[in-house]
Amino acid sequence: MSEPAAVPVHHAPRGFVRRYIFSTDHKVIGLQYFFLALFSVLVGMLLSLAMRYHLTNPDAKVRLFEMLWPDGAAGGLMTPELYLSLMTIHGTIMVFFVLTTAPQSGFGNYFLPLQIGAEDMAFPVLNMLSFWTTFLALVVLLAAFFVEGGAPLGGWTAYPPLSAIPAAGPGQGMGMTLWIASVGLFCVASLMGAINFITTIIDLRCTGMTLARMPLTVWGWFVTAIISLLAFGVLLAAAVLLLLDRGAGTSFYVPGGLIVNDRLLDHKGGSPLLWQHLFWFFGHPEVYIAILPGMGLVSQVLSVFARKPVFGYKAMVTAMLAIAVLGFVVWGHHMFVSGMSPYSAIAFSVLTMTIGVPSAIKTFNWIGTLWGGSIRFETPLLFAAGFVSLFVAGGISGIFLGQPTLDLYLHDTYFVVAHFHMIMGVAAIFGIFAATYYWFPKMFGRSMHSALGKAHFYLTFIGVYLIFVPMHSVGLAGNPRRYPDFKEFEFLAELGGAHTFISLAAYFTAAVQLLFLANLFWSMWKGRPAAANPWEATTLEWTVASPPPHDNFGGVTPQVHQGAYEYSVPGRSRDYVMQSEP
């Protein structure tokens, strides 16, 4: 067959509700996820600002706090339990509804079918169901603020017995139940999404799109979907058991002989460590769920803007797979001081440090991709290069925390907080920013403002280093995390200056994000109209109009003849060869 096969053109549904709300179009669903994540990141960021403000001004009376939380901040003074509930929701919303949602469900949904030459995801209705389940999970989570006792105070890790016993603190009643329900719903949604992604990638690649020609973004989503499928089921099971311990009188996590509020409980035979094993069996792979799509995107963006093939494509794919496999056997490094056998700590430690190897491969290959390139300094490139810098900065502290010996002091200090914010928070968010600036022209048919984007990059890059470098140091001074104030301890009083500095840097960095928001919304309506392929990139999404038609390729099934990274091929007049070019 020499001509591309013609398939019937599919038009978008006409009704507003079917088209934009209960849509089965992967592009609309991708945008829904994107805006859900955008809303969530704003909520999460505002919560963190409230926390940073309280840490540096523990006695301040703030009208706004009282308006938002009349019980938790009566008279404007934030109670410890309110602080801890803000922290819990901050962590939960950021991990699940931002870092898991935006790169995978958001950009993955929008661009996966486009990049592999498919008309839609394999299961469009399941896709819609997955989004609305995520939406419901978010509503249930935020509802926890408004029930009696408020949101739970046990952190996003929800360790029992604290999370299993409603009497263990305010927020551990209805608020905690809602938290578990929300996480359970999110697990279900993620499982649906994972099945859909895996099936789509296996079944719906167009002719010529072999695995070895897939863009690394697709590899990122593929590996992430596999991890999600294996990890979220475990968290779901763990959450159900926790719910049973709370409501049905079981004792999976609660041992006998507990005395809470001077009352002897009648639980018997459970183990608090069981939850930690199940939670971190999910929780550590979750870190890679958040960062792998970013890794794929960064590889993509560096190659496009360096006008150079990805350095070591096969090594990059192998490294992703290695990270995925190793990610499932290192969960114990979260539990070095938990009371688990000290022998297993050594085994987990060796496996953990092994994960540094594929991480190092990726870092050097990113630098190798830039090496010898002809770099175009557009905003997506800056965020991708910033990602590399932050990935190194955030990964390097893992060499400390992966050693049980050093964890004897550093565990649960601000050193850990700085570590995971740097790598899982900031580096992953830089991946999301890079994706936004990179794909915005395709999604909205307009360009984002370039100078504003660069200013946003530079100021954010400076801001995050100003926040998190001193935070490592505060951790080295032994500052425990999850303290609502630092008044009780003499050694913490000496760290007041550091905390003030960190808070100021956080306000600054948050303020800078207004540049992004302004640019995003202004460009949606007023941005310069974008061409079909403004970055001169090779992958299939750039062969169609911006934004793409409802059925992606206008009734034509594309054919692929090239790898995804044919830049600066000698003997060609243009410095890039589209994947669809013979």
Add this chain to the structure above:
Amino acid sequence: MAFAALVWVVAAAVSVFFAARMWWFPEAISAHGADYDRQFAATWWVAGVIFVLAQLLLGWVMLRYRGMGRRAVYSHGNNALEMTWTLGGAVLFLGLVLIGTRIWAGVHLAAPRAGALEVEVSAKQFAWSYRYKGPDNRFGRTRPELANDSAGNPFGLDESDEAARDDVVTAMLRVPAGRPVVLMLTAKDVIHNFFVRELRIKQDTVPGMRIPLSFQAEKPGRYEVACSELCGLGHHQMRSTLLVMPAEEFDAWMREQAGP
């Protein structure tokens, strides 16, 4: 240009900031603490060198290969380089773990030294209690239902047991300098964590478990014990004091507690 300059400034500023040690570890008060600090320093150098080199390199390629109309090199990679950084990384990272494991084993795997002072630690929302064996050198029987803080019996000592009557219960952890100590960590309600910065040790106290923790403090003084596992709304106030006393003072205190 701006990117390279900025990344280099970041690398330099981070190096200077940490070299200045503005906020840093307190002085260690045990042999284990000194070992810990050495392992930390070794890791610090490895991490610092990797961090600085990677940032310098990133800045350099961004500067050197900025597009100026020139065509990029067409290359898909280099297997020799790939092998070099794979093996280099593996040796470096695994080497660090193996070196540090000895220190970990010293805390958690070594048999308790003969003659070690045994102290039972009980954590609850939001207080610490410590129990010594007393003159009979035996821990007496406890029953959870007897535990009552307001009556001064946090451990639930059973007075009907002879051995329980002379047990010494305190809110401050006193230990002799220069002698081995074994804590037996327990928790009554939720998970807590026993952390003393100067000892460089941290261990969860888990309901339903008895977790031993060995140390030997060399330098007398007062040190803060901080709960380091989120335990509820008073987590940040769950403080107690470790008082390391000269051995003879500790013995005198113990005799005094035992009463006439």
